Amino acid sequence: MSYEHLEGAYPLGRWLSDQRRAWRAGQMPSKLAxxxxxxxxxxxxxxxxFAENLAAARAYFAEARTLAAPRHATALDKPVGQWLTNIRRPGGLGKxxxxxxxxAExxxxxxxxxxxxQLGWTVDWQRHYVGLAALLNEGALLTGIVPGVTYRGDDIGRWLTRQQRDFHRLNDEQQTRLTKLGIEATAAPAQRPAPTSASDGSKSRTAVAGMTRSADAFRRGLAALAQYIEREQRTVIPRQHTxxxxxxxxxxxxxxxxxISNQKSRSDKLNSEQLAQLAALGVDWV
Incomplete structure (x- = not known):
């Protein structure tokens, strides 16, 4: 209830605000309390x-069967998607x-x-997974869920194609959940051939070194991001910031x-663990 709320001509919102003030000051009669x-x-x-937003979240869940809402989602005239995004961030539930x-309970x-x-994947992945399960529960066949088939505005067919293509990059729980829905990798990842010459061995070692440098760079970036968010209490970062x-x-x-800009542009090349680490800091680009 807003401060300006009127019940007829009576300023009920202001009256309730006065009661809360008296309660905090210890000046309210116990019977009235x-x-x-x-x-x-x-x-x-x-x-x-929080209670008002939680009620909106319940309303959204009753319709969508998930709280993996996109940022633009609303329920009970409240921006429940943005609210859920905010409270998932570090310290979002209060200090x-x-x-x-x-x-949290x-x-x-x-x-x-x-x-x-907390499960190791993003809000976007969760919402599409729920959408896929809903389509299957409604009688759709996996073979019929192709790019262009949507659920609540999300292209589930395109997402499903990516999951099949990148199945080996998902974590164990994601793979288990998809397998239970009858989903498997479209093809096993190609095996890297063993080096057959000194030159090949050198190339292989160079590739491994490159992967190690990339992982180290990601680890540094993630640590810097966590430090920045903890200090500034926000995830909007000026492009020129060092x-x-x-x-x-x-x-x-x-x-x-x-x-951050680079991670966003190459998000399709990040593995599920890296995406989850970014999402845990409130960066999921949904």
Missing amino acids: DDLDALGIVWDTADAQ DPKRAKVR QLAAVAPEWNPA EPITIDGQDHDVRLGVW
Whole structure:
């Protein structure tokens, strides 16, 4: 209820705000407090806002069967998609650990998998997976779910094609879930032939070294991103920003804005673990 809410001509919103102020100051008669408790009044305004958004999340889940909402999603006239994105970020459930734990439990009661990053994949993956399962439950055949077949606005067919193509890059749980739906890799990844000459061996070692450098660069970027978010409490990073960081006793200057842009442009080449690590920091590009 907003502060300006009127019940007829009576300023009910202002009256309720006054009662909350009196309750916080310890000036409310216990009988009145008990009566208001019986009506389900939430005394803390932050908790009241959370309760309103949680109700919107319940409404969204009742329709979509998931809380993996896109950012633009709304329910009960509330921007539930953006709210869910915000609370999945580090510290998004509040700085008080007890309150954060209670809120996480309330969300889990609506949808145990409300935060897919904890499972090792992104919100986008979770939503498409739920969409695929829904289509199959409605009687669709896997062979008929081709690019262009959608569910609630998402192209499930195109997503399914990517999962089959990149099956070997998914984590074990993702593979298990897809296998239960009858999905397998379209083809096994090609085996890398053993070096047959000194030249081939040199090329192989160069490729491995390149992969190692790429993994190290990702690790530095991820650490710099986590440090930046913890300090600034936001995930919007100016492209020109450079973040100094120390890893294993070595100092690095990470061009964080450029690094984030690069990860976004090559997100289809990141593995599920890397995507989940980014999503856990609130970066999922959904």
